[in-house]
Amino acid sequence: MAQPATAPTEEDLNPRRWAILGVLVISLLVVVLDNTVLNVALPTIARELDATQEQLIWSINAYSCMFAALLFTWGVLGDRYGRKRILLIGLSFFGAASLLTAYAQTPLQLILFRGLMGAAGASVLPVTLSIITVVFPPRERGRAIGLWAAAVGAAVAIGPVLGGFLIEHFWWGSVFLINVPIVVVGLIAITMLVPETKNPKPGRLDPAGVVLSIGGLLLLTYGILHGGDTQDWLLWTVSVPIVLGLVLLTWFILIEKNSDHPSLDLSLFRIRSFVAPLTAVSLAFAAMSGSLVFLTFYLQTVRGWSPLKAGLFVLPVAIGQILGAPRTQKLVARFGARTVITAGLSLVTIVYVVITQYSTTTPVWGLLLTNFFLGLGLGITIAPCTTRMTLATPPQRSGAGSAVQNTVRQVGAALGVAVVSSVVATMYSNKLSPAVTALPSDARKAALDDIQSAAVVAGQVGGTAGQQLFDAATTAFLHALHWAAILSGLMTLAALVVIQLRLPATAETAAWEAAAPLEGRREEAVHPVPEAAPELP
DSSP states (O other): OOOOOOOOOGGGSOTTHHHHHHHHHHHHHHHHHHHHHHHHHHHHHHHHTTOOHHHHHHHHHHHHHHHHHHHHHHHHHHHHHOHHHHHHHHHHHHHHHHHHHHTOOSHHHHHHHHHHHHHHHTTHHHHHHHHHHHHSOHHHHHHHHHHHHHHHHHHHHHHHHHHHHHHHHSOTTHHHHTHHHHHHHHHHHHHHHOOOOOOSSOOOOOHHHHHHHHHHHHHHHHHHHHHHHHOOTTSHHHHHHHHHHHHHHHHHHHHHHHOSSOSSOGGGGGOHHHHHHHHHHHHHHHHHHHHHHHHHHIIIIISOOOHHHHHHTTHHHHHHHHHHGGGHHHHHHHHOHHHHHHHHHHHHHHHHHHHTTOOTTOOHHHHHHHHHHHHHHHHHHHHHHHHHHHHTSOGGGHHHHHHHHHHHHHHHHHHHHHHHHHHHHHHHHHHHGGGSTTSOHHHHHHHHHOHHHHHHHHHHHOHHHHHHHHHHHHHHHHHHHHHHHHHHHHHHHHHHHHHHHHSOSSEEEOTTOOOOOSTTOOGGGSEEEOSOOOOOO
């Protein structure tokens, strides 16, 4: 059995590591801001670009799919050529892609440019997390990752509020244009503070793996989305992409399993301290991503609130994450990771049960309280899960390890949006169909697409008939939203079961170990450590 190397002394630690963490957080903010800003802008984009719900979902999933598919490659590139260098390159391309997206003229352009943003943004999460893994020793890593996770919560707060303000005062493209100055600040700070690190024994690139993973994810996601849109899962344009996507992803896994330079480090999946929290976080992200899209339409279309007011209602989610995530290290030290993560997932599951009771008259205080507990539950779930995964990854493989974390999580988010949106589309149209039989075919089809289109049709009809149509669409949408919440709750409940059954009671770590390759090692070579070490003064 391999023996752990001696932990670094105080002299070995980077004295600027906390300042470096601040710089990495700035880089992270720009990627997270992009998705939270977009959610608030969706109803406006639907009107301005005449986009259908399927096109809007693809504007989200084009980003997520490209992001997930290229995380492998960016992680390997960071380990091979230098994480600081890759972070600078990725952020620069992200800024350029944001500029193109801001001036998109059609839904297709929006989808394509969002895909470019995802491809560039994929560099940020694995590289920032791998730098944290290298710069911080195990005893401080839990606190550093807690602050890293809290930054995500801050972005969740800033994004919708800033997006709502920009939508009300400028054109919709401004929500993407704001990325440019943030990128510029991030590039300057990274250049000045972040040290260059790389794996002294990097792996080769894996072009075949990249192509297969991108193709498989895109086909699978398209098939699921198109199935929800057509409600005919036996249609060849639905079934063929799903089957081909699964075939390509299976082929991808087989190639990675037998490759000596895989994009996906399958050896990490032999470590329970890595797999159990990864599964839980991926399910939690799938549930959250799938539900938040439709909660935005609930606030703006059903409740009739402005984008800014709707954005302000996301603030409690962020406050909950900011309060919860940084405190998880002390909670884990006292109660153990399994207990803390279980508590977080239980809280999130209860929140989804509450959402099944949302109506047109749900009190404002109830919405605020629900959002706060959603953020709190996510905060005390994500931070300890991420800490467990990074502890199980050797620093010399931190790029690949963090890439696997974020890839699986993003795949979960993309498929969560696809699956939940398909359920919502099916439930909504089935519920509304009896109320639109008298409408002309074009108007009937538009009303059945989504509630935003139904509101437009109701306005065109006008009078009592228009109000009745909008009321019927609202009832159908709430019915679909409740089913989305049920599905999301089942996902987090499944995550809770995984944590209870599969997460080891004692943390395991390969951190600061001699640079022996991870391949071929059994899980027993990953050493148990205390749940958390005492914090430094």
